[in-house]
Amino acid sequence: MRKFVVSLAAASLALSMLAQAIPAAAVSGYDSSYAGESAFVALSAGQSNEFQVFFANTGATTWTRGTGTQVDLAACLSDKVTCNAQDASDATWNAGWLSSSRYATTVQTSVAPGAVATFRYTVTAPSGVAQGEYDFNGDLVLSNTGEKIHPEGYYQAATVGTTSGAPTITSLTPNSGPTGQDVIVAGSGFVCTPAFPTASFGGTTAATLSCGASTITVDAPAHALGSVTVTVSNSGSPASNGLTYTYTDVTGPTFTSMTITGDLLNVTFNEPVCGTYNPGDWNVQNISQPGTDYLTGSTSNLPTDCTKAVSTFSIFLASSVPNGAFVEATLVNGAATTDASGNAANAPQSRQATATAPETTKPTLLSATGAVGQPNVTLTFSEPVYCDVGQPIGTDFTIDNQNSTTDPTVLAVGDTNACGASRSSADSSFNIHLSQNLQSNATYAVTINAGAAGDIQDPSGNTLTVPTTVTFSSGAGDFTPPTMTDARMGFNAGPSSDFVEGGDSFTVTFSETMNAATNGTISIQDQDGTSATITCSAVSGANQATCSWNDPTNTVMTVTLQGTLGNTAVGSTFGMQVPFNITALTGITDTTGNPPNVLGSADRLVDYE
Numbered sequence: 001m002r003k004f005v006v007s008l009a010a011a012s013l014a015l016s017m018l019a020q021a022i023p024a025a026a027v028s029g030y031d032s033s034y035a036g037e038s039a040f041v042a043l044s045a046g047q048s049n050e051f052q053v054f055f056a057n058t059g060a061t062t063w064t065r066g067t068g069t070q071v072d073l074a075a076c077l078s079d080k081v082t083c084n085a086q087d088a089s090d091a092t093w094n095a096g097w098l099s100s101s102r103y104a105t106t107v108q109t110s111v112a113p114g115a116v117a118t119f120r121y122t123v124t125a126p127s128g129v130a131q132g133e134y135d136f137n138g139d140l141v142l143s144n145t146g147e148k149i150h151p152e153g154y155y156q157a158a159t160v161g162t163t164s165g166a167p168t169i170t171s172l173t174p175n176s177g178p179t180g181q182d183v184i185v186a187g188s189g190f191v192c193t194p195a196f197p198t199a200s201f202g203g204t205t206a207a208t209l210s211c212g213a214s215t216i217t218v219d220a221p222a223h224a225l226g227s228v229t230v231t232v233s234n235s236g237s238p239a240s241n242g243l244t245y246t247y248t249d250v251t252g253p254t255f256t257s258m259t260i261t262g263d264l265l266n267v268t269f270n271e272p273v274c275g276t277y278n279p280g281d282w283n284v285q286n287i288s289q290p291g292t293d294y295l296t297g298s299t300s301n302l303p304t305d306c307t308k309a310v311s312t313f314s315i316f317l318a319s320s321v322p323n324g325a326f327v328e329a330t331l332v333n334g335a336a337t338t339d340a341s342g343n344a345a346n347a348p349q350s351r352q353a354t355a356t357a358p359e360t361t362k363p364t365l366l367s368a369t370g371a372v373g374q375p376n377v378t379l380t381f382s383e384p385v386y387c388d389v390g391q392p393i394g395t396d397f398t399i400d401n402q403n404s405t406t407d408p409t410v411l412a413v414g415d416t417n418a419c420g421a422s423r424s425s426a427d428s429s430f431n432i433h434l435s436q437n438l439q440s441n442a443t444y445a446v447t448i449n450a451g452a453a454g455d456i457q458d459p460s461g462n463t464l465t466v467p468t469t470v471t472f473s474s475g476a477g478d479f480t481p482p483t484m485t486d487a488r489m490g491f492n493a494g495p496s497s498d499f500v501e502g503g504d505s506f507t508v509t510f511s512e513t514m515n516a517a518t519n520g521t522i523s524i525q526d527q528d529g530t531s532a533t534i535t536c537s538a539v540s541g542a543n544q545a546t547c548s549w550n551d552p553t554n555t556v557m558t559v560t561l562q563g564t565l566g567n568t569a570v571g572s573t574f575g576m577q578v579p580f581n582i583t584a585l586t587g588i589t590d591t592t593g594n595p596p597n598v599l600g601s602a603d604r605l606v607d608y609e
Contacts, residue, residue: 027145030061031057031060032059032071034154035116040156042238045129045160048123049241052118055140056114056117057112057115059113063111063117065106065108068603071143072142073102073104073105073138074102074140074141080151083101084141085101093136099609106118106119123136125160130160131160133160134160136157165191165234167234167240168189168241169243171185171187172185172245176245178220179221179222180219185215188213188214190234191237197232197233202229206219225247225248225341228244252343253270253273253334253345254269255331258329260355261355261359262355263316265314266312267331271339273337274302275306275337278333281336282295285329288324293318294318297318301314306342320358323357327352327354329351332347332348358460361383362462362463362465363381365381365468367379367470368380370472372437375438377431379430380428384427386426386427386457387420387456388455392451392455393451397410398446400445402471403441404439410434411434417431423459432446438474439474440475442474444473445470446472447467449466450466479594481600482514484508484511484602485602487507487606488606488608489608492578498576499578500564501564502540506559507556508559510556514588514590515589519547520586522534524576525580525583526577526580526581527579529570529571532576533568540563541563543563544562579608580605583604
């Protein structure tokens with residue numbers, strides 16, 4: 001934001017005008033206060049820059065993205081009063097804005113009262129753009145209604161053409177790397193005296209190591225991993241255009257320690273690792289009694305999925321190491337053991353430890369949990385366990401509803417959360433699938449019966465003692481109806497711009513997981529009173545539609561017409577015009593059977609967004 005400079009003599013008049021020009025909160029429960037912004041920039045045709053602006057939430061309502069309390073940074077005309085609109089001269093700079101009249105919404109998922117929200121948007125100077133200053137005016141608005149939160153006349157500017165003192169940058173070499181990377185910034189207009197230019201990496205100042213007329217060399221300052229915008233400023237000048245530098249992790253993980261007990265070798269690294277276990281990548285030697293091959297036929301639980309990387313994993317040796325032996329483990333080749341960024345582990349690396357006797361503590365059943373209205377119960381154990389292949393089976397479990405004379409039976413074991421079949425797939429929990437959904441406010445006792453003896457064990461071979469029982473309460477029932485948080489057109493098949501032809505579609509996002517019904521009805525009405533009812537089905541025909549869901553979360557329903565939409569009532573204009581409201585839903589509920597609160601939904605207006 002930039003503010004007008006007034007003379008001291010006009011101060012009282014200016015304050016009076018300011019009081020009138022900047023009103024208090026315009027939407028009940030909402031208010032904001034400007035808290036800063038990124039620098040103005042100079043760009044050439046084709047160059048881009050990311051603007052950032054910060055506003056404090058000074059109202060009483062949390063701004064939550066994707067709900068009825070979402071707050072957007074709306075575009076405004078040059079009068080700084082007319083918002084949710086964009087000047088024609090600026091519209092062609094749109095580089096992925098929220099819409100043609102909204103720059104962005106909050107970077108944060110939610111912004112509580114007292115917190116500061118960040119809004120980011122990118123502008124790109126179009127081809128053939130004329131020289132001059134282009135102002136991007138804006139104000140905060142409530143997303144659903146477009147009402148201004150607290151008009152303040154914010155703007156940021158991009159100048160095309162010669163800007164006094166501002167350099168232009170054209171490349172970064174390299175354009176990615178770690179903290180401390182020397183980066184050569186090429187461009188023009190660098191002024192090396194009386195002081196070197198200053199480079200900013202995402203708002204953090206870098207040390208400038210050398211300076212010339214067309215290049216400067218800087219040291220990438222400390223920053224979190226990810227992409228940042230780099231700009232350069234001469235002493236006392238505006239910032240240049242921005243280019244992107246990506247901070248990457250280039251340091252390989254280090255093998256730091258080990259423990260060994262029997263045939264179980266646990267190896268620890270200085271950061272989470274993942275990859276493919278190859279016995280040939282390791283060497284395990286009993287220094288006390290060399291010559292034994294412990295690795296041929298060995299396995300491991302090293303995660304192959306790097307989103308599940310771990311700092312410590314186990315190698316299950318082909319034979320046991322004697323208690324008290326002094327053992328050295330060496331990572332000979334680290335190429336297949338990496339961190340989540342793909343950096344290979346440093347190798348060769350060796351660590352030593354004295355072998356201890358295998359642990360003999362048996363695993364125990366700690367707890368059982370389940371959600372009301374669902375048939376699955378998760379059993380959690382004191383340590384990772386695995387099960388014999390095909391065991392245990394449903395009849396090895398008993399579940400007693402202590403508030404009812406009718407008890408469910410167990411239909412399946414591990415169908416949604418498996419009990420691993422080997423030491424390398426041991427996990428601390430698995431599920432049982434019941435014959436009926438859990439009731440509300442009920443106490444259940446789950447027993448693993450004697451029939452499961454020897455079927456469940458930890459990686460050291462200690463078996464679960466059975467029978468064993470644990471109780472849990474299902475909790476209160478869910479009686480809160482879901483709401484619609486977003487409704488929008490998905491596709492218009494044409495030739496009409498109305499919602500009428502087969503292939504036309506819209507999506508509805510709900511506040512919670514739904515029953516994923518593919519049958520039911522949806523009633524809609526446009527702004528002039530035309531109404532219709534859509535039937536969800538698998539057949540083609542008038543007013544028929546497929547109603548599909550984003551499995552497995554089942555929070556977004558896509559409705560696609562399978563025939564022409566016929567109207568049950570015709571308003572002042574024929575046809576179901578966009579936008580239109582969803583007025584009723586039948587057969588579509590949350591997982592506990594609560595129908596949606598249609599009228600209380602944050603967004604039930606199907607429009608183009």
